[in-house]
Amino acid sequence: MLSLNGATLTDSGNFTDGYGGSVQIGSGTLTIGGNLSGNQTNFTVGAGGKLAVTGNVSEAYAGSSYNATGGTITVSGTLTTNGNSVNASGGGKVQLAKLAFGGFGGTVNGTSVFP
Numbered sequence: 001m002l003s004l005n006g007a008t009l010t011d012s013g014n015f016t017d018g019y020g021g022s023v024q025i026g027s028g029t030l031t032i033g034g035n036l037s038g039n040q041t042n043f044t045v046g047a048g049g050k051l052a053v054t055g056n057v058s059e060a061y062a063g064s065s066y067n068a069t070g071g072t073i074t075v076s077g078t079l080t081t082n083g084n085s086v087n088a089s090g091g092g093k094v095q096l097a098k099l100a101f102g103g104f105g106g107t108v109n110g111t112s113v114f115p
Contacts, residue, residue: 004028004049014055017041025049025071035077038064038084045071045092053077059084059102068092 002017005026014034017023021041023030027048035055040063045051047070055077057066062083066073070090075097079086082102088094099108 002030004030019061023051025051036075040064043067043073044069045073047071047090050074056080058082062102066094068094 001022001024003024003026005028007028008031009028010031010033012033014037015032016037017039019039021038023041023043025043025045027046029050029052032053032055036053036057038057038059039061042065043051044067049071051071052074053076057075057077057079059080059082065085065087066079067085068088070092072093072095074095078098078100079096080100080102086094086096086108
């Protein structure tokens, strides 16, 4: 588990989270200069928090979730959903340059989407 509260972490390369991990960003910032890859990982960005990915976001298998619960998630590349969920609540914002669908589709704010 990675937890950021009031801290800033910048990774100029690629960021890969292991199976079933959790990334919790409270009032901190996680900036990834390359690509982000999850594997059934739960990413939660709370009020005042920020997750910024310069590259692409992909899934090693399926089932990651990206939740902006008051914070901001920004992907400058393509987020490829493969059974993932992308949600914004409590004033949270999700900004995607491009959304692509893998074989399992996914959900966006609770609505199922399929290729």
